[in-house]
Amino acid sequence: MPAARVARVIVDTPLPQLDRLFDYAIPERLREQAVPGVRVTVPLRSAGRLADGYLVEVTDHADFDGELSELDSVVSAAQVLTPQVARLARRVADRSAGSASDVLRLAVPPRMVRVEKAWLASEHPAAVPSRAAPEVRGYRPELGRAVDDGERVAVDAVPRLARTTGGEWVGGWAVTLAQLAVRCLASGRSAILAVPDYRDLDQLQAALAELVESDDVARLDAAQPNQDRYRAFLRCLEPRAVVVIGNRSAVYAPASRLGLIALWDDSDPLHAEPLAPYAHSRDVALVRAEEEGCGLAFVGHTRSLEVQRLVELGWLTAFSPEPRVAPRVVVTAAQSGEAAPSRVPDGAWRAATEGLTTGPVLVQVARPGYAPVLACAQCREAARCRRCGGPLGLDRAGAAPSCRWCGAIATGWACSHCGGTRVRLVTRGSSRTAEELGRAFPGTRVVVSDGERRVTAVDERPALIVATRGAEPVAPGGYRAVLLLDGDRMLARESLNVAEDCLRWWSNAAALAAPGAPVVLVGVAGLLAQALATWRQPAYAAEQLADRRVLRFPPAVxxxxxxxxxxxxxxxxxxxxxxxxxxxxxxxxxxxxxxxxxxxxxxxxxxxxxxxxxxxxxxxxxxxxxxxxxxxxxxxxxxxxxxxxxxxxxxxxxxxxxxxxxxxxx
Missing domain, CATH: 3.30.70 (Alpha-Beta Plaits)
Incomplete structure (x- = not known):
């Protein structure tokens, strides 16, 4: 009589005490379907309760000495959990003091039955046509060879825009990532490229379009319809190499013969997972690169302190553009006063005026909205909601103040400190800035891009583009001038990483400027402004990391x-x-x-x-x-x-x- 087969299953449950493999007997009716990686349902405890899970492995021996419960069913023949991803989920969970089932919810999308049935019925070719490996333009040849050999690198991005053969303008960083990925694809290996959000994904996809066929690219985007995302996930399970692009969860993609994991702008907070176990995509990439022995690349205009630490340890090899490329940054002080012109110094006004004669000008501001924060006009204390204590703000000109937390309208507001009933603007949002600039430049087109108005690209006609940090559109050939306003307000945020974040915001905006166009930083001085003006972000990261070591702050510890x-x-x-x-x-x-x-x-x-x-x-x-x-x-x-x-x-x-x-x- 053949030995009884045992299925080891990880159960999909939020209970941390159940974060382990459970043994179940495989009934005779499920012997052929019960293979590692499939979705299953299993009995859990009493009263006929069933739980979903994944079959991780099949063995002939059980850790439990008593009688085993039997698998209830095999949900589908699709082996959606590969052994590599199962091991990765366990290691990430252990490193983050979390549960492997929580990691698998990020790694494996919800099942779409029709999409899965169509995929199971289709043929899956095992190889891609051979293609030549492109050179990585703008860098020494050693960068391409390092990725070919599976080494780990930190790459300073070229701060320029590039035009694809299709006529689209993308960041130079997107071209670099695309060329690195195609080198992997040419050798029959897959590549995973993870970026912060949809704006970056669109640029990366456009850069890849001129190098590979669309069938060789799988886009895993949280904003996609569930059917499209699951179809792309199943594409990653096929035996042929693929370039996977996506946001933070793409680092878990089950790519065949993984050769490279690359992250763009790893210090962007969107790379941090807000759900338990809160694993940052940078840490997941580090664990997976070690687990699978593949190459690893961190690309950015600035260098995060975590990456700088690994460079100094010799764990990452740093590469910079050759020849050196840097925007023309001008640092100027802000003027005092309440009038609109005083917010922008004379030099910045001249740069904007001259730039508007030939094309669009970018104006970066700190916050969206009209007036995000208000204060008492008499005592200058922050205006607070009487219901929940949240800050008050204005949504538009002439509107009554409302709470930024609970949304309550603050009619009849009175200051709790001095009894004053009038408020003053503390910060100007993107809408208020656009209104002021529209009056200052009559007849000029003004475009607002923020969280509520999604603008990814503008044309080459003269216009003022008012954008919040991270929401800057791409202009053909680059902006004719870039004004970085509200620097002092950005630095006033209470955070350990505020200086690093500001340098990243300003550097990414400066990289959108046309060659030789002025980038004017307003209201900031010191080492931070010097790092941007000289385009020496790695040196600034090294100085910050040295200070963290003295104070024993992360990432030194x-x-x-x-x-x-x-x-x-x-x-x-x-x-x-x-x-x-x-x-x-x-x-x-x-x-x-x-x-x-x-x-x-x-x-x-x-x-x-x-x-x-x-x-x-x-x-x-x-x-x-x-x-x-x-x-x-x-x-x-x-x-x-x-x-x-x-x-x-x-x-x-x-x-x-x-x-x-x-x-x-x-």
Whole structure:
């Protein structure tokens, strides 16, 4: 009699105490269908409850000595979970003190039955036609050879626009990524290119279109219809090489014979996953490159401190454009006063006026909207909502102030400090700036691009393009002038990474300028302005990293934030072994305010009013020990019996939450 086959299954559940492989017997009726990678349903506990999961492996031996429950069903013949992605999910979860099932929700899209049936019925060619490997223009030949050999590189992007054969204008960085990916494809290997958002994806897809056929590109975009995204995911499962492009979750794509993982602008907050276990795409790429032995490339106009640290350790090899290319940056001081012209110094006005004679001019501002923040006109204290305490702002000229948090209209508002009833503008949003510039340049076309108005490209006609940070459209041949306003307000944000973020915003905008066009930075001085003016962003990153080492701030060390009730946080900290961590900061009351990104409005994350937060600092060598101890604390907190709060039997969820390498520390 043949030995009984055992299926090892990871169950799709949010319960951290169930984050392990479960053994199930494979009934005779499912022997042929039960293969690694397929979706299955399994019995879980009692009362006939069924749970979804993935069959990870099939073996003849079980870890459990008793009688095994049987698999209930095999959902589909599609093997959607490859062994490489299964191992990656486990390693990412362990590194982040999270659950592998949470990672798999990001890695495997929801099933679309019709799309899957059509894919299973189709033929899947095993190879792509041979093609010549293109040179990586603008760099030494060693860059292309390094990627061919599977090495790890940090690439400073060429700050210029490039025109494709189809007539589209894209960033020079997109051309570089496309050429690196096609070199992999030419050798029969796949490449994964991850970028922050849809604007970058459109440019990257346009750059690839002139080098490869559309069938060789799979786009995994969170904004896609579910059917299109699942179809692209299934394309990645085919045995032939493919270029995968997408946002942060694309780093989990099951690409065949992976040869390269490349990230554009890895310090953009959109690379940070907002869902548990909060793994940054940069960290996932590092883990996967080590797991599969493939090449790794970080490309950007600026260099994140995390990448700079790896360069200094010799783990990444740095490449810069040759010959050197840099925009013409002019640093100028802002003038005081309330009139519109005083916001823009004379030199910036001249640059805008001259630029408008030949083409569009870009004006970058800090925030979207009309007047995002108001203050009391009498005492200058921030105007706050009487209902929730949020900041007040104006949506348009003549409108009543409203709360940025709860949306309540502040009719009859009075200052809680001095009793004043009038408000003044503290910041001017994109709409107010466009209104002011329209009056200052009568007859000039004004275009606003922010989170509410999605503009990805403009034509070559003269116009003032007012855009929030990260929402700048692409202009044919580049902008004839770029004005970087509100620099002092951007730097006023409370964040550990505020200087790094500002340099990235300004550098990305400066790279959109035409060759020789002026880029005017207003209201900023010191080392930060000098780094932009001389285009020496890596040197600035090195200086910042040296300061972080002295202060023992990330990324010189790793950190973990532990949030929950005072007791649960105390128990979690107490579970850490002495010698595995440097120190613990806090606990302190938990309240976070986070600025918006990519043209969006500011957002605020608020937790339970009694919640506290502690920050644990530890060295990289002890990362596994700290993550394991904190993960065990989360499991214990979740497994504890919780008394119902009412007669209906409602049990409150566990309050303990752990996040490693939190980018939102302030």
């Amino acid at each position: 790793r950190v973990a934030t532990v949030t929950g009730t005072a007791k649960s946080v105390g128990d979690a900290i107490g579970a850490l072994q002495p010698g595995t961590f440097i120190d613990v900061l806090g606990p302190t009351p938990e309240h976070q305010s986070v600025d918006g990104e990519r043209g969006g409005a500011p957002r605020t994350a608020r937790t339970h009013p009694d919640a506290v937060r502690a920050i644990v600092r530890f060295d990289y060598a002890h990362g596994a020990d700290v993550a394991g101890a904190l993960r065990s604390a989360v499991v214990r907190a979740a497994a504890k019996g919780r008394k119902p709060r009412d007669n209906r039997g409602y049990r409150p969820p566990p309050t303990l939450r752990v996040r490693l390498d939190d980018p939102e520390l302030s």
